[in-house]
Structure formats: structure tokens, C-alpha cells
Amino acid sequence: MAQGRKKGKGLLLIGLILLAAGLIFVFIPDGAGLAELLMRLWPIFLICAGVVRVMGYAVERNPRSPLGGMLLIIIGVLFFASRFHSDLNAIQIYGRYWLVLLLIFAGVELLRFYSHRHTEGPPPRLFTAWRLIVIALIVTSGVLANRVSTNASLLSALKLPGFLGSLRDSVVGETYTFTDPTVVAADAASGLRVIVENSYGNVKVTGGAPQVRATLVKGVRAWSQEDARKISSQIRLKVVQTPEGLRISTNRDELNQQFTTDIQVEVPSAVQLSITDSYGSVTASGIQGGLSIKASYGKAELSNIVGDANLVLSYSDVDATNVTGDLRISGAKRARINSIGGRLELGGSNGSVEVRSVGGPVDVAAPFSRITAQDLGNVASIKTEHGSVKVARTRDVSIDALHSNVRAESMSGDLKIISSNSEIQLKSIAGAVVVTAEQSSVSGEDLRGS
Numbered sequence: 001m002a003q004g005r006k007k008g009k010g011l012l013l014i015g016l017i018l019l020a021a022g023l024i025f026v027f028i029p030d031g032a033g034l035a036e037l038l039m040r041l042w043p044i045f046l047i048c049a050g051v052v053r054v055m056g057y058a059v060e061r062n063p064r065s066p067l068g069g070m071l072l073i074i075i076g077v078l079f080f081a082s083r084f085h086s087d088l089n090a091i092q093i094y095g096r097y098w099l100v101l102l103l104i105f106a107g108v109e110l111l112r113f114y115s116h117r118h119t120e121g122p123p124p125r126l127f128t129a130w131r132l133i134v135i136a137l138i139v140t141s142g143v144l145a146n147r148v149s150t151n152a153s154l155l156s157a158l159k160l161p162g163f164l165g166s167l168r169d170s171v172v173g174e175t176y177t178f179t180d181p182t183v184v185a186a187d188a189a190s191g192l193r194v195i196v197e198n199s200y201g202n203v204k205v206t207g208g209a210p211q212v213r214a215t216l217v218k219g220v221r222a223w224s225q226e227d228a229r230k231i232s233s234q235i236r237l238k239v240v241q242t243p244e245g246l247r248i249s250t251n252r253d254e255l256n257q258q259f260t261t262d263i264q265v266e267v268p269s270a271v272q273l274s275i276t277d278s279y280g281s282v283t284a285s286g287i288q289g290g291l292s293i294k295a296s297y298g299k300a301e302l303s304n305i306v307g308d309a310n311l312v313l314s315y316s317d318v319d320a321t322n323v324t325g326d327l328r329i330s331g332a333k334r335a336r337i338n339s340i341g342g343r344l345e346l347g348g349s350n351g352s353v354e355v356r357s358v359g360g361p362v363d364v365a366a367p368f369s370r371i372t373a374q375d376l377g378n379v380a381s382i383k384t385e386h387g388s389v390k391v392a393r394t395r396d397v398s399i400d401a402l403h404s405n406v407r408a409e410s411m412s413g414d415l416k417i418i419s420s421n422s423e424i425q426l427k428s429i430a431g432a433v434v435v436t437a438e439q440s441s442v443s444g445e446d447l448r449g450s
Contacts, residue, residue, distance in 0.1 A: 046076035074101060098142025105134060176228035178218045183239050185212040185246060193245030193272040194265070199252060200279045201261040202298075207286030209266035214239055214248050219260040231257045245272070269306075290325075308342070317351075326360065335366075373397075379413075396431065414449065 053069025094101075194212060196203055201219075216237040222228035234257075238249045250261045262280075267273065269288040281299040284291055288306035296314035308325035311318060317334040320327055324341040332348035335355075343360035346353060353366050355373040362380035364371060369387045373380060376394040383400040390406075391397055395413035399406055407425045408415055414431035417424060420438040432449040435442055 043076040047073050050074075050076060070104065071101075074104070095142065095146035098138060098145060102135070102138050102142070105138065174223070174228075175219050175221050176225050176232075178220065178229065178232040180216040180218070180237060182213050182215045183237055185214070185239055192268070193274065194267050195242075195245050195247045195274045196263060196265055196276070197247065197249040198261060198263050198277045198280065200259075201263065201277075202280040202282070203263050203265075203275055203277045204283040205265045205267060205273060205275065205285075205287070207267055207269040207271070207288065207304075209268060211266075212239075212246060212268070213266040215264045216250065217262040217264065219262070221258045231255075231259065235259060235261065237263070245274070332366075 050069040050072030053072065192212075194205075196205060214237060216235070218232050218235050220228040220231045220235075222231060234251075234255055236251050238247070238251060240247050248263065248265060250263070252261065260280075267287075269286055271287065272289040272291075273284060273287050274292045275282050275284065276294045277298065278296045279298060280295075281301070282293055282295045283301045284293065284305070285303045287304075290307040291302060291305055291309040293300050293302070293309075293311045293313075295311070295316050298316050300311055300313060300316055300318045302309060302311075302319075302323065303321040305320075305323045306325070309320070309323050309327050311320075311327075311329045311332075313329065313331035313333075315333060316331065318329055318332050319336045320329075320338070320340070322339045326342035326344075327337070327340050328345045329335060330347040332346065332353075333351035335346060335348055335351070335353045337344060337346065337353075337355045338357055340358045341360070344355065344358045344362045344364075346355070346364045346366065348366040348369060350368045351366070352370040353364055353372065355362065355364065355371075355376070357375045359377045361378045362373065362376055362382075364373070364381070365383045367383075367385045367387065369384055371382055371384055371387060372390045373382065373394065374392040376391075376397070379396045379398075380391070380394060381398045381400075382389055382391070384404055385402040386404060387401065388405045388407075389399055389401045391399070391408045391411070393410045393412075394408075395411070396415075397408070397411065397413065398416045399408075400418045401422065402419060403421045404419060405423045405425075406417055406419055408417075408429065409425075409427040411429045411431065415426070415429050415433045417433075417435045417437065419436075419440055422437065422440045424435060424437060424440055424442045426433065426435075426442070426444040426447060428446045429444075430448050433444070433447055
């Protein structure tokens with residue numbers, strides 16, 4: 001029986017770890033940055049182990065106390081929280097709040113002492129050697145953590161090998177920000193192509209400047225500001241004229257430390273702009289020569305673009321406003337599109353799509369998404385499944401929406417709907433209406449077409 005319980009808990013632990021690992025791999029584009037992401041998210045596995053022990057105590061009273069599992073969960077949460085709190089590292093958090101851990105330990109032991117009547121056997125002793133040892137460890141480690149967190153030289157003085165140094169900075173480091181002097185390129189000729197490449201950081205490009213000006217903002221995670229400054233001195237902005245155009249990037253591939261790089265660029269309006277970024281947001285505005293963006297795991301924002309724009313996204317949101325030419329987007333999760341002069345082609349999934357004020361034809365394909373479109377001045381084709389569609393103030397529209405509710409109103413053109421297992425509501429349609437729907441309810445009001 002005991003072996004069966006151990007095997008069951010082992011399988012549960014393996015299952016939780018595999019689930020956590022699977023979720024991590026889902027958010028890895030093409031396997032890039034796996035090692036760095038695992039170093040950031042490793043506390044998840046510690047939390048999983050603690051959950052297994054607490055569940056074992058709750059279900060089978062095995063182990064005898066939930067304290068060990070709770071400690072694992074607390075430690076995991078402690079380190080995981082430090083990932084998202086750039087001002088404090090794990091040791092500083094523990095140094096501040098170790099008394100909370102001591103109170104939790106005391107509360108659990110008192111609960112076990114006074115709840116012995118619900119279990120068989122003699123009541124547990126209030127004071128035992130191992131309880132005193134645990135209390136001493138919590139107090140000693142808390143005081144040491146507080147001392148270390150207020151004296152950065154204690155850990156930064158340790159000369160660790162590259163991997164161990166990176167691990168130390170990942171676990172107990174802080175993020176320090178450094179800004180390099182602006183790099184001014186030569187005067188840009190009309191029609192110049194500017195290529196910006198970055199990863200693990202944001203890119204912001206603004207048009208309207210007389211010259212190409214680039215600024216690098218570095219976020220370095222290290223134990224002390226002195227250590228961070230040494231790492232920062234190795235991170236450089238690269239501005240190189242190539243046959244393809246003026247290329248702006250960093251030397252990230254040459255380094256092994258943890259850091260982020262934000263690239264801010266000012267360019268003349270009449271340039272062709274190409275941006276590639278991953279794990280960061282992309283912002284472009286005031287460009288008049290055409291725009292292409294390739295981004296993953298971030299957000300793309302573009303506004304006041306004169307000409308065409310092409311976006312290839314992966315697990316990214318997009319906001320696009322005031323584009324005079326055609327706009328093509330693929331791979332979007334959540335999209336908000338407003339005021340497009342030309343054609344709109346949008347592909348996405350598992351999110352939401354909001355389209356407003358498009359002058360050219362519209363083609364939207366986004367399964368498992370909520371789609372809203374209004375004020376369309378040309379023909380539109382909308383396709384989804386297991387989502388919903390709402391259109392208003394449009395011309396001719398064709399909707400293919402299986403297992404999706406559809407609502408259309410205030411249309412001046414024709415409407416064609418293909419759907420199934422849905423609810424279809426129509427109101428104020430001036431053109432012809434053709435609905436093909438299986439196992440669906442259809443209601444209409446003020447349908448003036450023939």
C-alpha cells in the first residue's frame with residue numbers, strides 16, 4: 001500500500017512537472033531562448049513539488065505534515081515573484097518577510113497540536129528538537145538574508161564561473177537600467193531603407209527627424225550596480241550600412257548574460273522601414289515609405305503610416321491606426337484596426353478582432369475569435385469558427401462562421417451567411433440576404449432586399 005501511494009504521488013509530481021514544462025514550451029517560438037526562459041521560470045517546478053506534498057497530506061495524511069510542501073510552495077512563489085519585481089530580488093524579499101514564514105510555521109504547528117483529537121493516537125508534543133531546529137534555521141537564514149540584501153558586496157565579491165554567475169544573477173539579482181549616448185548616422189537620402197533587429201526588448205521608431213538617430217537603453221540583471229555596469233559596458237549598439245540598407249542591431253549574440261535591450265530610433269519620414277523583434281513590443285509612427293514588421297511574443301503598434309504595411313506576427317497583439325495604403329497582418333491574437341485607406345487582410349486565431357473604418361476590401365480569417373467590423377466602405381469577407389461575428393454600417397459582406405453567433409445591422413449592401421449551430425440576428429439590411437444555416441435560429445427585422 002505504501003509503495004502504491006509513493007508511486008501515485010510520483011506520477012502526480014511527474015504529471016505536474018510535465019504540464020508546467022509543456023506550458024513553457026508552448027510559449028517558445030522555434031525553440032529560441034529556451035535556456036533563458038527556463039532559468040526565469042524554474043520556480044514553477046518547485047511550486048509543483050510543494051503542491052504534490054500538500055495534496056498528499058490532505059488526501060492520505062502522507063506526509064505527516066503539510067509544512068514541507070508549504071515551504072516548497074512559499075520558496076517557489078518567493079523566487080517566482082522576484083522575476084516580476086525588478087526592485088527586489090529573492091534574498092531581499094526573504095530578508096524583509098522571513099517573519100511571515102516563521103508565523104506560518106507556528107500557525108501550522110499549533111493547528112496540528114490542537115487538532116489531534118480528530119486523529120488516533122496520543123497528542124503530539126508541542127516542543128521537539130526538530131521544531132526548535134526549524135525555528136533556528138528560519139531565524140538564522142532570515143537575519144543572514146537581511147544582512148546580505150543590505151550589503152551587495154558580499155555576493156558580488158564571489159568570483160563565480162560564467163554559468164554560476166548568471167544563475168546567481170537570475171535568482172537573486174536586480175535589474176539596473178543604463179542608457180547609451182545617441183548614435184547619429186549620416187544624413188538619410190530619400191527612399192533609404194532602415195532595418196532594425198532586436199530581441200528581448202522593445203523597439204520604437206518615430207518618423208520626422210532630419211537624420212537617423214538611434215539610442216540603446218539596456219536593462220541588466222545583476223547582484224550589484226557595479227556588476228551590472230560591467231556587463232552593460234559590453235552591450236553595444238551596432239549601426240552598419242549594408243547593401244540591404246542601414247542596419248541597426250545589438251551584439252547580443254556575443255554575450256551570455258541576462259539583459260534586455262530597448263532600441264529607440266528617429267528616422268526621416270520618407271524611409272522604408274523593416275523591424276524584427278521577439279519578446280518585446282514594437283511601435284512605429286510617422287513613416288511614409290512603407291513598413292514591414294516581424295514580431296513574436298509582444299505587441300505591435302503602428303500609426304500614421306503613409307503607404308503599405310505588412311506585419312508577420314506570432315503570439316502578438318496589434319493596434320493599427322491611420323494607414324493610408326494596404327495593411328496585411330498574419331498571426332495576430334488580438335487586433336484593433338482603425339482608419340485604413342486601402343485593403344485589409346488579417347489572419348489570426350484565439351483572440352479578438354475589431355475593425356473600423358476601412359476604405360478598401362476586407363478579408364478577415366480568425367478562427368476561435370470574436371470579430372467586430374463596422375464602417376466598411378467596400379466588400380468584406382469574414383471567416384471564423386467557434387467564435388462570434390458582429391457587423392454594422394457596411395456594404396456587401398460574406399460571412400462564413402460555423403458554430404458562431406452572427407449579428408448584422410445597418411447594412412447598405414448584400415449579405416451572405418454560412419453558419420451552423422448558431423444564433424443569427426439581422427436588422428436593417430438594404431441588399432439581398434442569403435442565409436445557409438444548420439441547426440440555427442434566424443431572426444430578421446427590416447430586411448429590404450429581395
